[in-house]
Amino acid sequence: MEPPVRLASTGTIIHGVSVGELLGVSTLADARLLAGESGLGRVVQRLNVMEVPDILAWVKPHELLLTTGYPLRNTPQSLGRLVTDLDDRGLAALAIKLGRYVDELPPEMVEQADRLGFPLILLPNDVGFDDILNQVLTDILNRQAAVLVRAEEAHRALVQVVLAGGGLDEVTAEVAALLDxxxxxxxxRGRVLASAGPHEAALREIVGREGSSAPSGAPASGPRVSASVPVIAGGHHHGRIVAYSPAGSICDSDVGILERAATVAALAVTRQEAVHAVESKYRADFLRDVLTGRAGSIERVAARGRAFGWDLERPVTVLVAELDPDGDERTAQDRLVTSWTAAMRRHDPRGAVAGFSHEVVAVVDASVDAARVARDAASAFADSPPVTFSTGTSRPSRGPDTLPEAYSQALKAARVGRQLHGPGAVAHFDQLGVYRLLSLVNDTDELHAFVRETLGPLASDDDAENADLRRTLQVLLETNLNVAETARRLHFHYNTLRYRIGKLERLLGNFTDDPHLRLNLTLALHVLRMRGI
Incomplete structure (x- = not known):
């Protein structure tokens, strides 16, 4: 069996033989582990012999260092420090012959080796270094040759997946068969997109429990994924390829194959994204033509809608979601489309949804609660940075021929709703009332002039009392000049309210006797409520 996975600090996979495996070869059959048992998983790639005191200048990472202790015969006190220095340089283990030049290892050296997990091996006196070198190096070369052969087989298999246009299902199935x-x-987000293998159900359960917390490329103990490598394409992290074995570990060459599979998965993801982008554009172009009345006959609209999985022949409602002005459209628009697509999939799988340049439009069954769909999409969108969108809802549309009118209603409801209630508003066209008419006035300067002419000094907030007087006027108009009811709503004394009415009439005119003036005042107050004009 090959050694457990061990990665260098750069994430490079280290191929070789573990220290624990080396203790099982014939030349080391009588060797004994003196300390550092927790480091038996360290990987040996090369061997070296210590014949000079300043060996640190010549050692390399992942070496098994052999010594008779001759260079240290006169300085046994340096043995304690030697373990720390060798461990710092990434050596795998130190194997020593005792009795000839060094009688025993100092206790501090053994303690330090146990603390660092650095194996100290006592070599048999009757085994020559050349025998150890030959056998261990042969094992390492054979192991690396086998790894290369296996990697080549995996490479050919995965290339065939790519050439055949396979996706994630084919990638996971091929790797599961290769690695068993x-x-x-x-x-x-930790969602399983594709899976395969003898313990597929267990792996799905483990991934669902762990989410995206599994360490990349490293084995884990217990009921966890055995190995995980990231899937990166175009500089973006698209997820990971994970493997599970009941034994709890995956060998280093297997992780190498997983990394090749992650590369193939990245190709599949980018290809799928490109196809999805083209399909989304066609869907969006067609829906835009439908909503602007340029898609052709009713029969053609219905037929093409069915090809996209949409049912446009039933009574429907049109929803328009627009990013609020403070949001960054470059990063938020795609997330907005994703949120609405997911919400529509849950509430009305036969409904149409597409992203335009500045908005998302959904056509949903008229029996579906449109406000609930909007709240669902907003909830998913809220997982991202704090950007909001406003939603408008149309009246029910009986079929494709009335969809352009419904789209216009929803668009107007979204924009007027934001003006009235601020960012994140959800407004229905039928609830706009007089604001629907005011929104038709494109000349905002004319609206401002109307407010100034009608409300006079109350049109501005230069005086702190102006807002209070406007509130009093608004409630008076809402109660049809019912002084008692107005006083009750505003918590004023009756005489206080009579005084305020007198002050309002001195500023605005005799509105209590002039119904036309009351209408103008009502409209002016409505205009003030419309934000963004």
């Missing part, structure tokens, strides 16, 4: 383990492709 369970393999899953997981997205950035």
């Amino acid at each position: 383990v369970s393999v899953a492709a997981v997205d950035g």
Whole structure:
């Protein structure tokens, strides 16, 4: 069996033989581990012999260092420090012959080796270094040759997956067959996109429990994924390829194959994204033509809608979601489309949804609660940075021929709703009332002039009392000049309210006797409520 996975600090996979495996070869059959048992998983790639006191200048990482102790015969006190220095340089282990030049290892050296997990091996006196070198190096070369052969087989198999246009299902199935383990492709949120292998159900359960917390490339103990490598394409992290074995570990060459599979998965993801982008553009272009009345006959609209999985022949409601002005459209628009697509999939799988340049439009069954769909999409969108969108809802549309009118209603409801209630508003066209008419006035300067002419000094907030007087006027108009009811709502004394009415009439005119003036005042107050004009 090959050694457990061990990665260098750069994430490079280290191929070789573990110290624990070396203790099982014939030349080391009588060797004895003196200390550092926790480091038996260290990987040996090369061997070296210590014949000079300043050996530190010549050692390399992942070496098994052999010594008779001759260079240290006159300075046994340096043995304690030697373990720390060798461990700092990444050596795998130190094997020593005792009795000839060094009688025993000092206790501090053994303690330090146990603390660092650095194996100290006592070599048999009757075994020559050349025998150890030959056998261990042969094992390492054979192991690396086998790894290369296996990697080449995996490479050919994965290339065939790419050439055949395979996706994540084919990638996971191929890798599971190659490694005889369970393999899953997981997205950035921890959702399993594809899986295969003998313990597929167990792997799905483990991934669902762990989410995206598994360490990349490293084995884990207990009921966890055995190995995990990231899937990166175009500089973006798209998820990971994970493998599970009931034994709890995956060998280093297997992780190498997983990394090749992650590269193939990245190609599949980018290809899928490109196809999805083209399909999304066609869907969006067609829906835009439908909503602007340029898609052709009713029969053609219905037929093409069915090709996209949409049912446009039933009574529907149109929803328009627009990013609020403070949001960054470059990063938020795609997330807005994703949120609405997911919400529509849950509430109305036959509904149409597409992203335009500045908005997302959904066509949903008229029996579905449109406000609930909007809240669902907003909830998913809220997982991202704090950007909001406003939603408008149309009246029910009986079929494709009335969809352009419904789209216009929803668009107007979204924009007027934001003006009235601020960012994140959800407004229905039928609830706009007089604001629907005011929104038709494109000349905002004319609206401002109307407010100034009608409300006079109350049109501005130069005086702190102006807002209070406008509130009093608004409630008076809402109660049809019912002084008692107005006083009750505003918590004023009756005489206080009579005084305020007198002051309002001196500023605005005799509105209590002039119904036309009351209408103008009502409209002016409505205009003030419309934000963004």
